[in-house]
Amino acid sequence: MEKSYLPSAIKQFEYYKSLGDKTLDRLSLEELKWLPHEDSNSIAILVKHIVGNMLSRWTNFLIEDGEKKWRDRDQEFIDTYNTKEDLMASWEIGWDCLFNAIKPLEAINLEQIIYIRNQGHSVTEAINRQLAHYAYHIGQMVFIGKLVKGNQWESLSIAKGNSTTYNEEKFAKEKGRRHFTDDL
Secondary structure (H helix, E strand, C coil): CCCCHHHHHHHHHHHHHHHHHHHHHCCCHHHHCCCCCCCCCCHHHHHHHHHHHHHHHHCCCCCCCCCCCCCCHHHHHCCCCCCHHHHHHHHHHHHHHHHHHHCCCCHHHCCCEEEECCEEEEHHHHHHHHHHHHHHHHHHHHHHHHHHHHHHCCCCCCCCCCHHHHHHHHHCCCCCCCCCCCCC
């Protein structure tokens, strides 16, 4: 596990980022701001929240609490993006912060205790926590994108009715160790 966990976690983060990237690429600013109903979040709001979380959690994460005093979480749920370019730049800043924090890690760091709101987590636990959190919200983004685009949405995974073809392609390859994202 020492040698496989970090590369696997990084690939998982990259995979979920790619799902977010593809969703954002397919939508206009107006579509990114669409709300299913008034008490829900738009994709733009979800991006703002994910980025705020990333900046708080991953900035100096080995030496500072992951809930920074400068973070204003409630403001993350108010859409302030004026252009799609601003939204995309923010998205990239959040991901850069995350990858700059975890890519230099080594196996020795995995059991180090870090804190989020004074709750101790091993680095492994913190990575798992954030990976699940981002996957949850990126799944929401994809779902909202599908709602907005309707029949014009192009599947980001195995499209309905294509499971047999997909499996045939996978089983046609030699058995071997590889990450499921290697072929994407």
